[in-house]
Amino acid sequence: MPQTKDELPDALYGAAQVRELDARLIAAGTPGIELMQRAARATWRALVRLWPDASELTVLAGHGNNAGDGYLIAALASRAGWAVRVLAVGDPQRLQGDAALAHAEALAAGVASQHWAYDSELRGVLVDALLGTGLSGEVREPCAAAINAINASGLPVTAVDIPSGLCADTGRTLGVAVQADLTVTFIGLKVGLFTGDAADHIGELVFNDLQAGADIYRDIPVRVRRLNPGNLPRPAPRAPTAHKGRFGHVLLIGGDHGFGGAILLSTEAALRSGAGMVSLATRPEHVPAALTRVPEAMALGTSSANQLMGLLEKVSTLVVGPGLGQASWGRALLSAAANASLPQVWDADALNLLASGFVQLPKDCVITPHPGEAARLLGIGTAEVQADRAAAALALSKKYSAVVVLKGSGSLIAHPDGRLSLCHQGHPAMATGGLGDVLAGLIGALLAQGMQAFDAASLAVWLHANAGLQQGKFGRGLAASDLIPAIRQLLEEQAPCLK
Template sequence: MHSPFPLYDADALRLLEARGTASSDGDAFALMARAGQASWRRVLKHWPQAQRIAVVCGPGNNGGDGYVLARHAQESGRNVQVVSLLPPATPLARRACDEYLAAGGRIVEAPEGLQGAELIVDALFGIGLSREPDAATAALIETINAHPAPVLALDVPSGLDARSGSAPGTAIVADRTLQFIARHRGLRTGVAMDHVGELELATLDLPMSSFDGIAPAASAYRHDALHGFFPLRPRDSHKGRNGHVLCIGGDAGSGGAVMLAADAALHCGAGLVSVATRPAHVPALLARRPEAMAHGIDDVEQLTHLLERADVIAIGPGVGQGAWGQALFDLVLACAKPRVFDADALNLLAQSPRRLNECDVMTPHPGEAARLLGIATVDVQRDRFAAANALRERYGAQVVLKGAGSIVASPEAVPAVICAGNPGMAVGGMGDLLTGCIAALLAQGFAPRDAAIAGALLHASAGDAAARVDGERGLLPSDLLPWLRRLANPMRR
């Protein structure tokens, strides 16, 4: 079984760096030397044929790492040039620069130093940058991004805010990013996903004791963590043991949404799935999925006995914001059973905010999150961790903030980041599947946080598996259904 791996924020990384210096008998340059050497090893591993290398160095210690790399490249006989807008400004960076120059290296101005480069190393800014780059630096970053050579970013692609993963201005688009000491929380979600390329880690040989007392800022879950959530079922299982999900939604013109949620709940192992929808949608739903128990709802009172029979309620897919959807939503709010809120159920909640239960799960996309918080969508994306935590604090439920690097925020726990999924999943109906996934896991007895994490990870991993077959563009929610079932089932010996 593979466990989640820890992610750290900038404050923790600075403390770890200080402890790394202490473990080197107080020699801070020893740590920089290891970072530069580790970077050079990555160059040799991934681009062994590159002879013309441009290393773009900033004035701080990230630039110092670049100078060390450049010295190794110079001593190996490569044609290396350091491109710098400003001279080194820290003692460590100055020492690294002096050693590079003493080895015969040279510093040139941009963009001349980038001409003919077969590899560009980005060592402009490290984890400390949280502002927009100035005009000259922004122009250099844009020149690098337009260059045909691959880019290796050291620690963080310059221009990204390592705390949040946002880009206040222009930022480097790297092919690979080599993180130092520990993995950065901000590089796993949001706009950062379009800048980091392949992520790697160089621990710089810090002893494990350096991490004592430093709590991770988040936990990252990859697809290989899935089977830790899905034990084998007992041989004497029966449908009642695997829970009864009630999916509510499908106002006029939106019947497909609740059908997808019901399909996902069945494929993820719910023992029974009922659907409350408009009467006009019942024939199509039964034709598509006879295993679902479809009920046409005209009068809200018809929903009462269905709520009593169900173990978990999933409301939102296609429910609308009209009188019909509002009446169903109000009835569900009075129900004490575990609930999953998505789509228009979240929009209705935003119109009349109230605190939910800790056993409930909310699954907003950034636009819905913005309405729930009363802020702009751009503010949600500027700091997705802060937005997810704000939703958790305001509404009291488990929160799955969807998007690139979905974030699960839970009471009394660090956020979980889902390191799976792909752009092909940006299509209508994918969120409806997620609603059904999480509801099915709650019905099978998963703890609310586990249901939110496992459901989001299962959903994203199924999307990746389906995209590997025929590609991302044109991926449909229904393409994920067989993969949901396969990935939720560990092999029986």
């Protein structure tokens, strides 16, 4: 299915960087109150588009600039004839500067404002203008209670800039966070809108740059690059005289007793993603199933690492770990792979054995941990990984001198030189076994076709996530193998085979 155009920028920033962008806009001659007016108008337009039949608005306002945006939205709604009121969570007298001017404008527009109380009634479309991007610690009362009330109301919710309680830098929920149906964000996209817990809180995301010109962004380093169809790395097209020897030979190693399916999924994914030749080293008992499922792959029944040695001299890329297990058989095969000077993808039990100190990771590797595996590799808790996924991915990349794919909601691809890519696509139906095996095989195939490790991992993650999004639309019951034909189709759409 053709991809719709992605209108969002691909540059993602931290909260402090976006504040710097805001300051630059003001220094360039745009008054702060005008920026608030632009933000309010952008939010109002998005809100009316999403709920065209609504006629009542309740704004929950804190006491910072985020509240100022909320008061101006209330003024716009009042002028449009809506029934509007502001519930002030905190003392409006604490408002300063532009936020105080916005408060005065709302009162002049006839907006009713009252202090929020635990029993305050919420009506109409709710506007979350409580905390914004400046929050660093856990949400405190009374804001925590107000957020819980918003989430329990069942009413439509618009978040201004970011859902209150969601960390703009990491996407972590700071105790409690608003679950919005619409989030309208400004000037620069924040990393925390795309990873961690963000998917449960953002709803539809709308971006407005508040008329910032290109010069405003100059010299502000991009923290993370968001993958989209416009910036994907792509394998080169193939000449009419192409033959299988030009596109690599992938060897996939794994499938101990009881885990044969994992390595077969990886093998099929590698085959269908364009590798020139595919070999499989697995338990002898799994060879008949391999020949039935993937007859195009060369299956080697492997009882010991010695049987791998000749094959390792003939292949160009390794995928190690799916179904490998951590017993003596898997350990022996992993040791052999670790001594091979080839580009490699390590997944699953290969990562668990790496974390145990059993082997050293060779050069030119891609590792693909989920958060639990990442925690073991870093020697920390899973919660610490999830608290700052970008930092964890970079730490892993530097520790192991490898390209890292940190899987999960808002998957991250990290390079030892500090580059970070992010893919936020996907679907809840992908919460099923075997998808990581498919991803590992896909990365291996792209490496075999000559892509650099960071590019291969970035493209593979995007293809995998969007295949899951495409197939997830059919609902629960998604099988990992369902992704493989969808990946092949998407790969052809993004990188046509023919010149």
